[in-house]
Amino acid sequence: MSAPPLPRLAVTVPEHAVPAFAAAFETACEGVAFFRSHDQGHPTGPDWTVEGLLTDPAARARLAGALALAAAASGIAPPDVREDSVEAEGWLARTRDAFPPQPIGRRFLIRGTHDAGVTMPGRIALTIDAGLAFGSGEHATTRGCLMALERLPRPRGPVADVGTGSGILALAAAALWHVRAVGVEIEPWAARVGAENARMNRLNRRVMIVHGNGLAAPALRRHAPYGLVLANILARPLCAMAVDVARNLRRGGHAVLSGLLVEQAPMVLAAYRRVGFALAGRIALGHWATLILKRR
Template sequence: MNRRHATMLETVSVVVPEDAVEAYEAALQGACGTVGLFLDDDTGLWHLEGVKDQGEGEAELATGLALAAAATGVDAELSRHETPAEGWLARTYDSFPEQLVGRRFAVRGTHLSGPATPGRLLLTLDAGVAFGSGEHGSTRGCLRALERVAYRRPRRILDLGTGSGILAMAAARLLHRPVLGTDIDPWSVRVSAENAALNGLAKQVRFRRADGWSSPVVRTPAPYDLIFANILARPLCGMARHLARHLAPGGTAILAGLLDSQARWVLAAHRRQGLRLDFTLREGRWTTLVLRT
């Protein structure tokens, strides 16, 4: 798999309170190929870090940070430092062991050798470019939710905002159904397709570039029996009407990318569109909502 990044990378980071996490995460995602975050239990503040090619995406980063500050009232100071690619990859590999998720899935990086854990459905990702690698609470919640709704045997499946393609691939592997994965980012679409080929799922999963529900690529195959939307709270609320309109009777929607504090208002937005809560799952500070028509 080809690397996206140049020889020299840089890490950019901010420290923000919980209610500003969503906006600042979106700001970093607009410029960075990978974004991570963790909670400092001593201070109650969130540390967000993004890795990008040095000197690239500066306009997008500046705009995103300005919008985040305006939206939250939090003017977070941006820190940055050089990150040699080889050193970053080594640390990434060290922090990406095999992930066992739920009862069925194992997620492994291509850097790992030796046999995978037996009795698990294996998903392989390149840790050098992976985002949505199975270690984030929102991804893990979606995979656990998929296990619980698999008995419904959905036929038409959409992964909206597919990222690395991990959820689309998991659904295809578990359910043996074709899956459509879409993302607004062309790089995500390319990486997802490469991941599907790596896992022998190129014929089961199609990845397309699309700007959410505004794209005919997404609307034409509807209605869907199962929709994944592991995105962010605000866009999920904005898309609630479209999701409800394109979810088949008896269909299931798995919504994630939500801090626990955001789940209530995302749920309220979808209840107003006639959807009902089936169950919730929690992974650390992250909540996954499973809704039904």
């Protein structure tokens, strides 16, 4: 007997809004995915479709509120929400096709659970649940952060990953340097996914994923000061947390910040320079920037 059709909701948004809308869908949907769309209606670059499976009808109101907040945070009008149904087998097959093994930088290979046996010589292979697309390595912000890790020395102390999502950056740091890492995620569902990814990669003894509000989370404060702080979120929250990052980071430690457009990088850099950081490197991938900062 085949599985019943699944209700699928989707929006089309400009590229800079993808992180906010992916996070919004994760509050209420399973199997969140995003991919380039064929529409070219937005002047900021190619449109992207963000979609998810609404398996709990009671979560519809929660999703509507999260999407409204994502639109406000991204500075766009609330997009139309499209709804249809999709056969479970067909949706999963498309998700697998959209998430092939991805070599990133010189050291990492990100693969889905459907490709868990794929390896490449000299690369650290991390397996991520393909049902959670954001944090899979496909987006330029995640790729920039992974490439930034390769440029850094082994941190003197544990690693904090703020807004960890799938846990991919915490896992990558722990696997690269054999250090402890703590990831915090404000959405409880995403935190559970991140913790499961840590177990799946046999890194749960080094990586702890917790539900909490950024650097204010008690689990993160307990392990401070950190040798490295990672934050792949949005530009304005990055600016707002500059003081907290400085307080929780060792002198001489590094911060890797992403989730910001290239034109937003000067604003974020200025906020961190005011609290004692210097620019140590910058990675630009398309419209997106990743900053590598060092606390003086």
